[in-house]
Amino acid sequence: MKNKIYVGILLCLFFLFLHSTHSFAEQNLQSLINQAKPGEVVHLEGKVYKGPIIITEPITLIGTKKTIIQAAGNKPVVSLQGKGIHLRGVKVQQLTSRKKVPALSVTGSNHSVKDLHIKTTSLGINLNNVHLSKLSNITIKGNKKENGINVLNSSKNEIKHSLVSHVLDGIYIENSNSNTFTQNTIQNSRYGFHLMFSNNLVLYRNISKENYIGAMIMETYKSTIKGNSFIYNAQNVNSYGLLLFDTAETKVIKNDFSNNRIGIKLQSSQHNTITNNSAKTNFIGIQFDDASFNRVSTNTFLSNVNDVQAIASKKNNINKNYWDSSWKVDAKNQGTSIIPYKADPFFLSLTKETPEYQIFFQSPGMSLLQKMLKSPDDLVLSDDFPLMHTDEESRNMDSHSTRGVLLISIAMILISTLSIQIWRKTK
Structure with a gap:
């Protein structure tokens, strides 16, 4: 009887350990971002990271060809807030079943986003009150239910060399002046x-x-x-x-x-x-x-x-x-x-x-x-x-x-x- 009790306790401790390790792994990327100092470059490994993550300091986040950030909740997979954030070479997967939840959400100014591959079951990229920022070499593939890129209340931004397909509207612009869209391809939308x-x-x-x-x-x-x-x-x-x-x-x-x-x-x-x-x-x-x-x-x-x-x-x-x-x-x-x-x-x-x-x-x-x-x-x-x-x-x-x-x-x-x-x- 005592042996069974010991076995049960050990199993409980084992599952608690797994849960805590899993939670740590999920929080690891956000912790890494939080520890970065302004101006610092953070290099990601070629593995799957769990989102959502929020970047508020002017840092550079760089991935490899195998770097994936994914989430399935009611928040953006990646959020950029503030000024001067640089995001490079990452695959972003939005797996939510909810509407209008972007894979990438951006606010602020002087950001640059480059070499992103986004696959989304909801919205691709949402720019709201974004100014003087550049997005280039971005691939977005949706399921024709939401827009590829929203540009709302934003000015003096440039979106170029991107491919958007199988979305509702490829690039939707509203109340946004002096933006430039160069050499993008939009199809099947x-x-x-x-x-x-x-x-x-x-x-x-x-x-x-x-x-x-x-x-x-x-x-x-x-x-x-x-x-x-x-x-x-x-x-x-x-x-x-x-x-x-x-x-x-x-x-x-x-x-x-x-x-x-x-x-x-x-x-x-x-x-x-x-x-x-x-x-x-x-x-x-x-x-x-x-x-x-x-x-x-x-x-x-x-x-x-x-x-x-x-x-x-x-x-x-x-x-x-x-x-x-x-x-x-x-x-x-x-x-x-x-x-x-x-x-x-x-x-x-x-x-x-x-x-x-x-x-x-x-x-x-x-x-x-x-x-x-x-x-x-x-x-x-x-x-x-x-x-x-x-x-x-x-x-x-x-x-x-x-x-x-x-x-x-x-x-x-x-x-x-x-x-x-x-x-x-x-x-």
Whole structure:
């Protein structure tokens, strides 16, 4: 009997020892962080660490390829708070079943986060009141239930060279001014970029593909969208490469809008500039809905089912674009056609009232009705000087022309030299 009692006591002590050791292991990383002095570099081993952890001092935390920090509760796996914290080379796994719990939570300023691999069942990264910070080379994979990166009430940050996939919105920005997003790839999500109530943003050389919408820009002012690829966003009847909604004074320059349902849509937007973009093989190249005073110039619309549609849109400056479906007659040899390109809003007005009429798109009967029931001239979108050639064709022609001039010049020099030699011999 006594032996059984001793065995029981030993077993209890053994399990208590295991529990205390396990608890120590879980607290070990936080203890290591707490012991670090400001400016110190903490190197992590290539093993699994249990979170959550909170960093409040300006230290540098560096992992290896096998370093994993994971948690499954209702708190962020990793939290950065304060100023000047650097996080490098860590895999972060958020295993919670709760909503809106980020793998990485950041507040404060002057942080840098680099070379992170995040796998999350909830939110990826949440930036709230973050300023003057940089995030780069980050991979985020979700389960399409929460956003990849939230940028809230934050300014003057840069997010670059990152890959975000299988999330709700790739990068969601709200009330955040003067942020820059460079060379990120967002795919297989709802919205690639979702920008709201923010000004002076820069989207440069990003790729947003195979999403519901490539980029939704809403109530955003004085921003620049340049050199991006918004491609293969055609998963739904309402899919767009780029949607500008209630947006003003924004520049859209040298972007690729290809293989979307609608390449570019301007809705309730004014005073925007759309130049030197390429919209190819979309169902609709560009669509205007209650959009006015926008400048659309030197863009290429090629191989779209319908190059342009417009409704309730007046006083837009549409000039010198290449329209695949325009009549091209260059009587003055100026590179532009003397026949204006016009888009009547009749069909779009009809389908807006009765969406079922979309099945009659480009049918002979609808074309006849459109000719019989023409819209007022002030509602018809018109490019008075459509381009004869695409930019690429023009460059090739210029190149051929330059070569031709060069060859002619060389020939003239040779002929002149030969003539002089012959004249001298005859003398």
